[in-house]
Amino acid sequence: MIRLHHVPLGRSFRVMWLLEELGLDYEVAYYSIRDGSLRSPDFLALSPAGRVPALEIGGEVLFESGAILQVLCERHPEAGLAPEPGAPDRGMYLEMMHYSETVGSLVENLNLNRVFLRDPADASPVVIKLLTARLRAALGAIDARMAHAHLLPSGFSAADIMFAYGFELARYYVQMAQFPALMAYWDRLRARPGYIAAKARDGVQDLYDRDFYPLPEAAT
CATH class of the missing domain: 1.20.1050.10 (Glutathione S-transferase Yfyf (Class Pi); Chain A, domain 2)
Structure with a gap:
């Protein structure tokens, strides 16, 4: 069982996208950055900083997006999504x-x-x-x-x-x-296709209330 703890448009989207690229089945637990759910004791037990992502996989919990991507790529080398040590790039x-x-x-x-x-x-x-x-x-x-x-x-x-x-x-x-x-x-x-599939599961973001934030007048 793979379970991704996710905030729409949060860093956890990185993990969601990679899971789709790898063709892995996973569940999603959705949170909002604004409602306090990331500070609940249950979530803090998964992610000590109270931030997404947290990924439950194979009986362990990982909670840094970069580390999760590297671990998943190492576990699925057949996907070819991370050059091996010694590779030119x-x-x-x-x-x-x-x-x-x-x-x-x-x-x-x-x-x-x-x-x-x-x-x-x-x-x-x-x-x-x-x-x-x-x-x-x-x-x-x-x-x-x-x-x-x-x-x-x-x-x-x-x-x-x-x-x-x-x-x-x-x-x-x-x-x-x-x-x-x-x-x-x-x-x-x-x-x-992996990005498209991940976006379909991402959810509705509540981080931004406009499409663009111009510089404040005092800073221009």
Whole structure:
């Protein structure tokens, strides 16, 4: 039995997408980031930080999205979604797995400043401008080096799943038209049957109340 604890549009979507790519059967337990369910004792017993994902699999519980992706890829090497040690693009694979959290941390800090503060007036326009500029630069660096259909020369991998999640959320804060290579890449990823199947199970997000958050006037 595989059970994924999931918030729609949360980091747990990475795991959901990979499960679909691997063709594995799984159950989904849905949560909201706003109703306190992630702070319940039952959930904290699965994920000590009170965050998704948590994955119950084979009698154990894993709770970091990057670690879960690596474990699943190692358990299913036949899928070819993670270069093995010694492979030519192994270093690039590991680099992009971790770089994805550089993007993710910037998005998370923007979420804290722009979405979750009870009083938006408490947010610093200067901090928001700085975080947005750093996010734009982080995406631009990958846009400039996109030389293949996917992040790795060898093709689609778990690194694409890790990175694409942050890219999908970054669109709430950064105008994506300035990244033509990444937009073409994103179109290719969204056409994958695994992504389509995962989106069908993702659920309705309640993180964002608008399609785009422009810079505060004081920061422009």
